Amino acid sequence: xxxxxxxxNPEFPGTDxxxxxxxxxxxxxxxxxxxxxxxxxxxxxxKKSARxxxxxxxxxxxxxxxSVVILFPIYxxxxxxxxxxxxxxxxxxxxxxxxxxxDVFKVAFVDANLGRAMGLSFxxxxxxxxxxxxxATLAAYAFAFLEFPFxxxxxxxxxxxxxxxxEVTLIANVETIRRIGMxxxxxxxxxxxxxxxxxxxxxxxxxxxxxxxIRDASNLDGYGHFRFMFKVALPMSKPIVGSFIVISFxxxxxxxVWPRFAxxxxxxxxxxxxxxxxxxxxxxxxxxxxxxxxVAALPLLVLLIFFQRQIVRGLTAGAVKG
Amino acid sequence: xxAVTFDEVxxxxxxxxxxxxxxxxxxxxxxxxxxxxxxxxxxxxxxxIAGLEEVSGGILSIGERVVNNVAARDRDIAMVxxxxxxxxxxxxxxxxxxxxxxxxxxxxxxxxxxxRVAEAxxxxxxxxxxxxxxGELSGGQRQRVALARAIVRRPEVFLMDEPLSNLDAKLRTQxxxxxxxxxxxxxxxxxxxxxxxxxxxxxxxxIVVINEGRIxxxxxxxxxxxxxxxxxxxxxxGSPPMNLISGKVSASAGGSVxxxxxxxxxxxxCSASLSKGADVVVGIRPEHLSLSETTSSGKGLRAKVENIExxxxxxxxxxxxxxxxxxxxxANDAAPVALGQEVTLDAEPDGTHLFDPTSTQRLN
Numbered sequence: 001x002x003x004x005x006x007x008x009n010p011e012f013p014g015t016d017x018x019x020x021x022x023x024x025x026x027x028x029x030x031x032x033x034x035x036x037x038x039x040x041x042x043x044x045x046x047k048k049s050a051r052x053x054x055x056x057x058x059x060x061x062x063x064x065x066x067s068v069v070i071l072f073p074i075y076x077x078x079x080x081x082x083x084x085x086x087x088x089x090x091x092x093x094x095x096x097x098x099x100x101x102x103d104v105f106k107v108a109f110v111d112a113n114l115g116r117a118m119g120l121s122f123x124x125x126x127x128x129x130x131x132x133x134x135x136a137t138l139a140a141y142a143f144a145f146l147e148f149p150f151x152x153x154x155x156x157x158x159x160x161x162x163x164x165x166x167e168v169t170l171i172a173n174v175e176t177i178r179r180i181g182m183x184x185x186x187x188x189x190x191x192x193x194x195x196x197x198x199x200x201x202x203x204x205x206x207x208x209x210x211x212x213x214i215r216d217a218s219n220l221d222g223y224g225h226f227r228f229m230f231k232v233a234l235p236m237s238k239p240i241v242g243s244f245i246v247i248s249f250x251x252x253x254x255x256x257v258w259p260r261f262a263x264x265x266x267x268x269x270x271x272x273x274x275x276x277x278x279x280x281x282x283x284x285x286x287x288x289x290x291x292x293x294x295v296a297a298l299p300l301l302v303l304l305i306f307f308q309r310q311i312v313r314g315l316t317a318g319a320v321k322g
Numbered sequence: 323x324x325a326v327t328f329d330e331v332x333x334x335x336x337x338x339x340x341x342x343x344x345x346x347x348x349x350x351x352x353x354x355x356x357x358x359x360x361x362x363x364x365x366x367x368x369x370x371i372a373g374l375e376e377v378s379g380g381i382l383s384i385g386e387r388v389v390n391n392v393a394a395r396d397r398d399i400a401m402v403x404x405x406x407x408x409x410x411x412x413x414x415x416x417x418x419x420x421x422x423x424x425x426x427x428x429x430x431x432x433x434x435x436x437x438r439v440a441e442a443x444x445x446x447x448x449x450x451x452x453x454x455x456x457g458e459l460s461g462g463q464r465q466r467v468a469l470a471r472a473i474v475r476r477p478e479v480f481l482m483d484e485p486l487s488n489l490d491a492k493l494r495t496q497x498x499x500x501x502x503x504x505x506x507x508x509x510x511x512x513x514x515x516x517x518x519x520x521x522x523x524x525x526x527x528x529i530v531v532i533n534e535g536r537i538x539x540x541x542x543x544x545x546x547x548x549x550x551x552x553x554x555x556x557x558x559x560g561s562p563p564m565n566l567i568s569g570k571v572s573a574s575a576g577g578s579v580x581x582x583x584x585x586x587x588x589x590x591x592c593s594a595s596l597s598k599g600a601d602v603v604v605g606i607r608p609e610h611l612s613l614s615e616t617t618s619s620g621k622g623l624r625a626k627v628e629n630i631e632x633x634x635x636x637x638x639x640x641x642x643x644x645x646x647x648x649x650x651x652x653a654n655d656a657a658p659v660a661l662g663q664e665v666t667l668d669a670e671p672d673g674t675h676l677f678d679p680t681s682t683q684r685l686n
Contacts, residue, residue: 220421
C-alpha cells in the first residue's frame with residue numbers, strides 16, 4: 001500500500017484514504033512518530049546476542065557439511081575424469097587430481113561417439129516431452145473440467161499404470177515395435193512414451209486447484225474450452241506444468257532400458273546407452289567414462305538452473321496457502 | 323430490456339430442492355436484493371439467472387427472452403463474485419478486458435475494447451492501477467476491478483453474489499454507498515444476493531426474502547420491515563429481532579384486537595376479525611415498546627429487567643416476561659431502569675403484529 005498512488009477520481013472521494021488508513025492500522029511506526037516518545041536508539045535494530053551468532057554459526061556449519069556430502073561425489077567424478085587413470089591409481093587414489101588431461105572431454109565427445117548419441121537423445125527427449133505435455137494437458141483438462149460417463153474409472157485405470165514397472169511391459173512393447181518395423185528408429189524410441197500417467201495426474205491436480213468461481217467467471221466471460229485452457233488454466237498452473245516438464249525431460253534423457261532393447265545398432269545409441277558402451281569398450285581408460293558422464297549431465301544441469309524456481313513452487317504448490 | 327422473470331422456477335440437486343417454485347418479476351433498472359440465511363437458495367437462484375446452474379423446472383426469462391436453455395455467455399449479464407474471481411496472472415487491464423476479448427467470434431475491435439476498459443477504469447477509479455496484477459491490490463481495489471469487469475460489457479443485468487463479504491466493516495459501509503451510486507448512474511437492473519439485512523435494507527429498491535428455498539416475502543425494505551408477511555420475515559429482519567409472545571384473542575371489534583398473554587394484555591390494530599379464544603403469536607419490535615406511565619390500567623406487559631446493553635445513542639433493555647425474552651429500546655436520555663426492576667411495558671397498537679401460530683402467516 002505504501003507505493004499506491006492516491007486515487008484522484010472525484011466519483012469516489014475518500015476511497016483511497018480509507019484503504020490506506022486501514023492498511024496503516026496496526027503499524028506501530030505511525031503512532032510512535034506522532035507521539036514523539038521514541039528515542040533514536042530504539043529505532044536501530046536491537047543488538048544481536050552471542051546466542052544469536054552461535055545459532056547462526058551452527059546452521060552454517062550444518063549446511064556446509066551437508067553440501068560437502070552432496071558435492072563430494074561430484075568432485076570425485078570431475079577429479080577422476082581429468083586425472084590420467086594409471087597415474088591416479090599409482091599415486092594411491094588421492095583427493096587431488098594427478099597428471100591432468102583436459103582433452104578427455106573432447107575425446108569422449110568426438111571419438112567415443114558421445115556427440116551423436118547426445119544429438120539423438122535430444123531429439124528423442126524433445127519429442128517425448130512435447131508429446132507428453134500435449135497429451136497430459138488435454139487428458140488432465142478432461143478429467144478436471146468435463147463430465148463424462150465412467151470418468152473416475154478411466155482416471156483410476158490411467159493412474160493404475162503407474163504401478164506397472166517398465167519390466168512388465170518391456171517384452172510386449174519390444175515385440176510390438178519390432179512387428180511394426182520400428183526397431184532402430186526415432187519412432188521406436190519415442191512411441192511408448194508419448195503419454196504418461198504422471199503428467200495427467202500432476203496437471204489435473206493443478207487444474208483442480210483453480211477456484212470454481214474463476215471457472216464460473218470465465219464461463220460468463222465467454223471463454224470456450226480451448227481458450228480457457230490456454231488463457232486461464234495453463235497460466236494459472238505454471239509451476240506444476242514447469243515441474244512436469246523437468247520430470248518428463250529427466251525421465252526421457254535418462255532412459256536406458258528401453259533404448260537398449262529398441263535399438264541394436266551403434267548408430268541408434270542414445271546417450272545413456274553410449275555411456276555404457278564407452279565404459280565397456282575402454283576399460284583401460286576409466287577417465288573417459290567419467291568425462292562422458294559429466295558431459296551427458298550438462299543438459300540436465302542447464303535445465304535445472306532454468307526451471308529451478310518453477311520446480312520448487314511446483315513441488316510445494318498447495319503446501320502453503322497462496 | 324433487463325427485467326428478470328421467475329415463473330415457478332425450481333432447482334433440484336438430486337432429491338434436494340434448493341429453489342422451490344420461485345415466482346417473482348425483477349423490473350428493468352431495479353435494485354433487487356435476494357436476502358436469506360445461508361443455504362436458503364438465494365445464490366442458486368442467482369446462478370440460475372447467470373446460467374451457471376440449469377433450471378430444473380419453470381420458466382426463467384431475461385427481458386422477453388426465455389433463457390432456460392441459453393448459454394451463460396449469451397445471456398447479456400455480468401456477475402461479481404464473492405471472491406472477486408479475478409485472473410491472477412493477468413493485469414488489471416486484461417482482467418477488465420476479458421469479457422470483451424474472451425470469445426473470438428464476437429470480439430470487439432481492439433481500439434473499441436481499449437476505450438471501454440479506460441471508461442470502466444475511470445468510473446471505478448482504477449486508471450492508475452491498470453498495469454498491476456490482482457495480487458498487488460488491496461481487497462477494496464480488487465473488488466472494484468471485479469465491478470469494472472462487470473460494467474465493461476454493458477450488460478442488461480448485473481448479478482452480485484455477496485460482493486462485500488470479504489471486505490472489512492469500514493470498507494463495506496463505504497462500498498455500499500458506491501454500489502448504490504453506481505446503480506443510479508448506470509440505471510441497469512441489479513440482482514444482489516446477501517445474508518446481511520443491513521445491506522438489503524440500505525441498498526435495495528425491493529427485497530425478496532427467501533428461506534428454505536421458498537420466497538417468503540417480496541417488497542420494499544420499509545414495507546417488509548413494517549409489515550412482515552410471516553414469522554420468519556418478522557424475526558429475520560430487524561436487530562435486535564422482533565419480540566414474540568404467545569397469547570389468545572380476548573376481544574375483537576372495530577379494527578382492533580385485544581390479546582391476552584401470560585405477561586399481560588396488548589391491543590393490536592387489526593382490520594380482520596378474529597374469533598375469541600383463537601391462539602395467536604404477538605410480535606412487537608423493540609422500538610414499539612415503552613415503559614408504561616400508568617401502572618394501574620391493567621394493560622401492558624409485566625416484565626423484569628435482566629440486562630441492559632448500552633450502545634451510546636440508545637439502550638437495549640432485556641427483560642423476561644412470563645418465560646419469554648422481551649427487548650425494548652430506550653433513548654439514552656430516558657430515565658434509566660435498574661437490573662431486577664419490575665416494569666410494565668406498553669405496546670403501540672400499530673406496531674403490534676399478529677401471526678397464526680400454525681401457518682406462521684400474518685393475521686393483521
